[in-house]
Amino acid sequence: MSSTDSLYFDAASTAPLHPVARQALTAALDEGWADPARLYRSGRQARMLLDAARETVAELIDARPDEVSFTTSGTQAVHLGVLGALRGRRRAGRHLVHSAVEHSSVLHAAERHQAEGGEVDEVAVDRDGRVDPAAFAAAVRADTALAVLQSANHEVGTVQPVAETAELLRGLDAPVPLLVDAAQSVGRSAVPAGWSLLTASAHKWGGPGGVGVLAVRKGVRFNSVLPADEREGGRVPGYVNVPAIVAAAAALRAVRAEAAAENARLHALVDRIRSRVPQLVPEVEVVGDPVRRLPHLVTFSCLYVDGEVLLGELDRAGIAVSSGSSCTSSSLIPSHVLAAMGVLTEGNVRVSLPPGTTGAQVERFLAVLPEVVARVRAPLGLDLPAPAAAGAASAEPASAEPTDAEPTDAEPTGADREAGRAPAPLVIDALGKRCPLPVIELAKRFAEVPPGGLVVVLADDEAARLDIPAWCEMRAQSYAGEAPAAEFGADRGTAYLVRRVD
Numbered sequence: 001m002s003s004t005d006s007l008y009f010d011a012a013s014t015a016p017l018h019p020v021a022r023q024a025l026t027a028a029l030d031e032g033w034a035d036p037a038r039l040y041r042s043g044r045q046a047r048m049l050l051d052a053a054r055e056t057v058a059e060l061i062d063a064r065p066d067e068v069s070f071t072t073s074g075t076q077a078v079h080l081g082v083l084g085a086l087r088g089r090r091r092a093g094r095h096l097v098h099s100a101v102e103h104s105s106v107l108h109a110a111e112r113h114q115a116e117g118g119e120v121d122e123v124a125v126d127r128d129g130r131v132d133p134a135a136f137a138a139a140v141r142a143d144t145a146l147a148v149l150q151s152a153n154h155e156v157g158t159v160q161p162v163a164e165t166a167e168l169l170r171g172l173d174a175p176v177p178l179l180v181d182a183a184q185s186v187g188r189s190a191v192p193a194g195w196s197l198l199t200a201s202a203h204k205w206g207g208p209g210g211v212g213v214l215a216v217r218k219g220v221r222f223n224s225v226l227p228a229d230e231r232e233g234g235r236v237p238g239y240v241n242v243p244a245i246v247a248a249a250a251a252l253r254a255v256r257a258e259a260a261a262e263n264a265r266l267h268a269l270v271d272r273i274r275s276r277v278p279q280l281v282p283e284v285e286v287v288g289d290p291v292r293r294l295p296h297l298v299t300f301s302c303l304y305v306d307g308e309v310l311l312g313e314l315d316r317a318g319i320a321v322s323s324g325s326s327c328t329s330s331s332l333i334p335s336h337v338l339a340a341m342g343v344l345t346e347g348n349v350r351v352s353l354p355p356g357t358t359g360a361q362v363e364r365f366l367a368v369l370p371e372v373v374a375r376v377r378a379p380l381g382l383d384l385p386a387p388a389a390a391g392a393a394s395a396e397p398a399s400a401e402p403t404d405a406e407p408t409d410a411e412p413t414g415a416d417r418e419a420g421r422a423p424a425p426l427v428i429d430a431l432g433k434r435c436p437l438p439v440i441e442l443a444k445r446f447a448e449v450p451p452g453g454l455v456v457v458l459a460d461d462e463a464a465r466l467d468i469p470a471w472c473e474m475r476a477q478s479y480a481g482e483a484p485a486a487e488f489g490a491d492r493g494t495a496y497l498v499r500r501v502d
Helices: 019-031 041-060 074-088 104-115 133-138 162-170 242-280 307-316 336-341 359-380 414-418 437-448 464-475
Strands: 068-071 095-099 119-123 144-148 178-181 197-201 212-216 284-287 297-302 348-352 426-429 454-459 478-484 494-499
Touching (some): 019 041, 041 068, 104 119, 162 178, 242 297, 242 359, 307 348, 437 464, 437 494, 454 464, 464 478, 464 494
Parallel strands (some): 095 119, 144 178
Antiparallel strands (some): 068 212, 197 212, 297 348, 454 494
8 A cells, every 4th residue: 555545444334346246256156056945056155154164153152053153244243142132031130231331232131121121230441441340240149131332442442351351240149141342352262261141243244234243151041022934043134145254254264373473563663653652742631551461452532622624624534434423423422432432532543453454554543633633623722732752552540530519528618619719710611512612612711810729611512511520631630520410500501610730
């Protein structure tokens, strides 16, 4: 790829089709087009190809072939796996446990379960997006039917402690099966031990789209929520796409054979991005675990930047990346992953390198990014600090979690201010403004208060509840919590209190 070619850095969404998959797909279109359920020659030939593909996938995920079913997508695999396991274990109870950073397919299945009378608990994560195994196991109850934990996060790349968590779940008085969503990791590393059900998606590892994997261990109670069908062990109804499945299995074997060398190479490139971006771009937070992470993925958030605008500008520069930012969603709801981590949700960029990415391509991205961010920020007229020193990306600041509490005794109330017992705060009216405008207004006017002074931001955008504390964390200022907006003369929204430290 020349320096003038477009850069595709969104492999976590879908990886380019692996050359081996392309070859296998072409051959299987000629040899495996028939119905594998039929007994005539072409049907038997298709069946042989399907069985061989199933054996390949089973071997690479440490399963038996009869435990593996193919679905039409990773999302369908998750939906069928979660709801089928809950239905199969309904006598054990109707309680579901999952981490707060699972893929939306898990959240949607959980919503369906709740709508039908089930109960759901989310387990919190730390600022790196990682669950604590003991806390996860502690969320399990006597009536828990299923636990769900991803192998690695799709937005920030943090690898979860699946094996440790599974061991704790097995040690309970009433062991609970664990469904592992391995979509982001199965093509890059060995599947973690201890899973009871496992899901994956072929287009994440370089296979064709339209192929998912659902594996259910023998002995795990499972009852499909869809009508019964004789295909795919009764778990997934409908005709199977044999050529696509053959190509998916071939790609999985190829990428796993290449994984050791390619992971090491991509890991070094991502380390370069993690360290260089904070040096090149001021007011950036690199998120996710810096060590226990996927080798090809890095996510960072830029203050004072609309995520949709930033991605659009990068696209015009020939660079395709993704985002979990609140402002790239038509619903304007902040990324649930970033929100659970308590990190900045605005101006979010996820870079996920496909196999074969070169150092020159990464350098081109690093050359373009500062120019693009500066261009997006230019109309704001902000006096930004110099870029951070090398190594700042790996710093781990103390958490500043937003709270719903009333101001503490240290914070003056409206009555205190009226009685003249405290200086009047600077009130910033950001009502009706969506991210990142409330934070931009805060940054523009923060210097108007002296050290120790209080700034009150009135906002009704839900993202402000996440991004104002994150701004305080990044700028080493004190987030003092929330107060009723009515105390400051507003008829809606929330008052966010920020005290100047320096």
